[in-house]
Amino acid sequence: MKTYIYSTAVETARALIKHIISLMEAEPQKIFHIAFSGGSTPSLMFDLWADEFKDATPWLRMRIYWVDERCVPAEDSESNYGTMRRLLLDKVHMPEEYIFPIDGNNRPDNEAKRYSSVVRCHASLWHGFPALDIVLLGAGEDGHTSSIFPGQEHLLSSFHPYEVSVNPYNGQKRIAMTGCLLFNAKQLIFFVTGRNKANVVQDILDSGDTGPAAYVAHHAWNVEVFMDELAKP
Numbered sequence: 001m002k003t004y005i006y007s008t009a010v011e012t013a014r015a016l017i018k019h020i021i022s023l024m025e026a027e028p029q030k031i032f033h034i035a036f037s038g039g040s041t042p043s044l045m046f047d048l049w050a051d052e053f054k055d056a057t058p059w060l061r062m063r064i065y066w067v068d069e070r071c072v073p074a075e076d077s078e079s080n081y082g083t084m085r086r087l088l089l090d091k092v093h094m095p096e097e098y099i100f101p102i103d104g105n106n107r108p109d110n111e112a113k114r115y116s117s118v119v120r121c122h123a124s125l126w127h128g129f130p131a132l133d134i135v136l137l138g139a140g141e142d143g144h145t146s147s148i149f150p151g152q153e154h155l156l157s158s159f160h161p162y163e164v165s166v167n168p169y170n171g172q173k174r175i176a177m178t179g180c181l182l183f184n185a186k187q188l189i190f191f192v193t194g195r196n197k198a199n200v201v202q203d204i205l206d207s208g209d210t211g212p213a214a215y216v217a218h219h220a221w222n223v224e225v226f227m228d229e230l231a232k233p
């Protein structure tokens, strides 16, 4: 596991964007299949990306997926797709057919199946399962990642790329990337900022079994953690 620490959340987001662009520049012929996590942390990165890196990014070589989605319409402020669309995708020149949103309006079990097929159709296979090039993850204070919360660890060993999960705090249904894709990603990058995340970052760095985020960090192939000083344990 490689860790990168920056003075502020903005510096961390900026370094992460540059890192993703440099990974793409290192393989100039390659199409990159990239999944973005939900939650509030990536919003900072989306803003910065649109403001500072619009022209430096090879958008046409990106295929965009989501790690997880809340089962709400795209117009809802909780929609991960809606947030990225508003802050970044509407501001760059990216063909619509390269963007693969999870439809939060669909019946959750149907959508988990549909989106699993979308990813199976587009991503290349590795070890017999779809392999995304980059999966960007966040982590909750309680140790969840994707939308796999403590107590839902069975989703880590699912053979279905996406499954329905439930936010245990409010009962909201979500569509979550499972271990099937998390443990087969070519590169898995955690982006975590803020003092309230220091405990979960400690678990991610030290332990392999204290919650879904720590487990994923210790069992995936190629893991990097981008954090700011406040999140450093």
Ligand SMILES: O=C1O[C@H](COP(=O)(O)O)[C@@H](O)[C@H](O)[C@H]1O
Residues within 6 Å of the ligand: 037, 038, 039, 040, 041, 042, 067, 068, 137, 138, 139, 140, 141, 144, 145, 146, 147
């Ligand atoms: O609910 C979620 O939480 C985590 C962390 O979210 P944040 O708001 O603290 O950034 C996120 O990684 C996950 O994708 C999301 O659904």
